[in-house]
Amino acid sequence: MGGSMGLLTKRCGYGARKAGIILAFLLVSSLVVCAQNFVFQEDFENGLGGFIIDNSYKIGHGLWHLSTSCEVNSGTALYYGQDNTCNYDIGIANRGVVESPPIDLRYVAGSIELRFKYYLEVEHAFCGFYSSGDLDLATVEISADEGYYVTLARNCWAPGLIDLGVTASWTLSQPIDLSDYAGSIIQLRFGFNTVDYKNNGFKGFFVDDIIIYGPACEYTIAGDTNHDCVVNMADWPTMVDLAAMAENWLLNCYLTPGDPGCVPK
Helix, strand or coil: CCCCCCCCCCCCCCCCCCCCHHHHHHHHHHCCCCCCCEEEEEECCCCCCEEECCCCCCCECCEEEEEECCCCCCCCEEEECCCCCCCCCCCCCCCEECCCCEEEEECCCCEEEEEEEEEEECCCCCCCCCCCCCCCCEEEEEEEECCEEEEEECCCCCCCCCEECCCCCCCCCEEECHHHHCCEEEEEEEEECCCCCCCCCEEEEEEEEEEEEEECEECCCCCCCCCCCCHHHHHHCCCCCCHHHHHHHEEEEECCCCCCCCCCC
């Protein structure tokens, strides 16, 4: 869908946009997210979709780009590495980040989760509770309302973080709970840091099929054409009744389920 903002129509799983890999994913029970509302989705098939690459971040010399090479088996993915060598060894330490566009969670209530597909192959090194040591570090961070970024997941485990591990194969991330960010406008940031110039002859970090989804809508609202429990700008692309939209503008049946406009299904 190329990076749609706002709440999208209810769907099941990741759809069939990348049939060659989605079929295998549908066999994974943990992926079943039928009847969830997709708040944000990006598969990079139509470009960056509003994501911004910063390969000069901190020590710089970063390698993030869109790629169809190396371990990208179908379509396009974000890749930290070099297409010609399928590694991130450029002779010096390097680091870069990719920042998502703003994602609006102001009108979402209840459980909100982030999931994405990734492939991670880096040097194996000791990683203690609170230190990354000399490990090549892959991270997923979040910022709320233009605040500081905080880490959600990385391949160097620490208390409170999701462990990305070192997969060396395409993997669906564990669900990352974003419920505490309901009511905010967030941005995600994917990062990679080699820390040093040594042992960088590994494939690196691939990211694809990013989704954020919320709970299923249990109400019918006039003007809610995408069935996400909120009447807002996300309904304009499929608008069928302007008067109904105007009457119930910004009615959120998650936040105010007792409103007369919220009719239980």
